[in-house]
Amino acid sequence: MTVSIKNHANITDEQFKKIYETMWEIRYFDEKVDQLFAKGLIHGTTHLAVGQEATAAGSGAVLKTTDWITATHRGHGQTIAKGTNIKAMMAELFGRTTGTNKGKGGSMHIADLDTGNLGANGIVGGGYPIATGAGLTSKMKKLDRVALAYGGDGSTNEGSFHESLNLAAIWDLPVIFFIENNQYGMSGSVKEMTRVEKLSDRAKAYGIKGVTIDGNDLISVINTTSEAVERARNGEGPTLIEALTYRWKGHSKSDAKKYRTKEEEQDWRTNKDPIKRTKRTLLEAGVLSEEEAETLRLKAKQTIEEAVTFAEQSPMVPVESLFDDVYAE
Numbered sequence: 001m002t003v004s005i006k007n008h009a010n011i012t013d014e015q016f017k018k019i020y021e022t023m024w025e026i027r028y029f030d031e032k033v034d035q036l037f038a039k040g041l042i043h044g045t046t047h048l049a050v051g052q053e054a055t056a057a058g059s060g061a062v063l064k065t066t067d068w069i070t071a072t073h074r075g076h077g078q079t080i081a082k083g084t085n086i087k088a089m090m091a092e093l094f095g096r097t098t099g100t101n102k103g104k105g106g107s108m109h110i111a112d113l114d115t116g117n118l119g120a121n122g123i124v125g126g127g128y129p130i131a132t133g134a135g136l137t138s139k140m141k142k143l144d145r146v147a148l149a150y151g152g153d154g155s156t157n158e159g160s161f162h163e164s165l166n167l168a169a170i171w172d173l174p175v176i177f178f179i180e181n182n183q184y185g186m187s188g189s190v191k192e193m194t195r196v197e198k199l200s201d202r203a204k205a206y207g208i209k210g211v212t213i214d215g216n217d218l219i220s221v222i223n224t225t226s227e228a229v230e231r232a233r234n235g236e237g238p239t240l241i242e243a244l245t246y247r248w249k250g251h252s253k254s255d256a257k258k259y260r261t262k263e264e265e266q267d268w269r270t271n272k273d274p275i276k277r278t279k280r281t282l283l284e285a286g287v288l289s290e291e292e293a294e295t296l297r298l299k300a301k302q303t304i305e306e307a308v309t310f311a312e313q314s315p316m317v318p319v320e321s322l323f324d325d326v327y328a329e
């Protein structure tokens with residue numbers, strides 16, 4: 001049965017419950033990573049997407065497993081929403097052989113071809129040309145697969161973004177450029193970094209459709225992404241989606257967040273929390289009861305705890321394997 005919440009993707013009640021659970025998995029995963037990093041159990045650096053759960057969960061939910069994504073440096077949520085095994089993700093962060101990349105990639109290189117995840121990327125804007133190439137593959141081989149490239153607001157100032165949009169436009173490629181505008185690129189406010197009012201206005205320069213949405217509104221994310229996916233599958237070319245959201249935590253580690261006010265942070269946390277908003281929407285639509293919502297939240301928490309146990313009990317990467325899988329045969 002479809003719910004009374006009007007949605008372009010015909011998401012069912014059961015699917016909405018799953019999406020709600022996914023949002024909690026994303027939140028608890030990144031909260032846990034934050035704690036583990038502070039304890040020195042995870043190394044390198046990590047970029048957390050706490051507060052950005054609706055963009056990942058909503059867009060991921062309308063893609064098929066065979067569709068592709070390219071994730072960003074802030075990509076744990078995008079990866080969870082696309083269906084990657086959470087235990088393997090956690091093991092990857094712990095540098096264990098059971099990780100998605102056999103423990104040698106870490107946070108910014110998680111990739112999972114089985115679920116269509118072509119990989120996170122430490123190069124800002126690095127995913128756009130890869131997704132555009134995937135879109136070209138799909139078109140030339142008639143695969144009926146779409147490619148969705150996630151990016152941040154800051155990445156839209158990179159040359160790779162503009163070149164990819166132009167190529168995808170002139171060749172009508174089945175690509176979706178999904179911008180998570182979390183208001184800042186490191187310490188730079190988006191308002192200081194571009195003269196355009198909306199990042200989606202940049203679509204006009206390439207003659208494609210661009211739309212700006214409330215990225216903390218799950219239904220809006222689902223509707224907009226599924227319309228873009230439909231256009232892509234129908235051969236109508238790429239779409240640029242700008243989803244307005246906010247990262248609750250610092251850019252990466254060691255960020256004193258001097259470039260924004262406590263009041264601004266508090267406003268996003270209390271009044272615009274995407275999980276709280278989704279819960280309210282689903283309760284009002286009669287999709288969820290308070291008890292079910294609580295059960296799903298606790299289930300997600302449990303999933304993350306089990307992932308940590310799995311990672312801790314997995315073997316470390318042996319030194320002898322240092323050069324395995326580094327070069328293609």
Ligand SMILES: Cc1ncc(C[n+]2csc(CCOP(=O)(O)OP(=O)(O)O)c2C)c(N)n1
Nearest residue numbers: 074122123124152153154155182184185186
């Ligand atoms: C090509 C490139 N330039 C600079 C950096 C350093 N860097 C890492 S993340 C980041 C900010 C990216 O901002 P945005 O695209 O808005 O993503 P967010 O971190 O806000 O999710 C920068 C400048 C990089 N990794 N790659």
Ligand SMILES: [Mg+2]
Nearest residue numbers: 152153184185
């Ligand atoms: Mg940003």
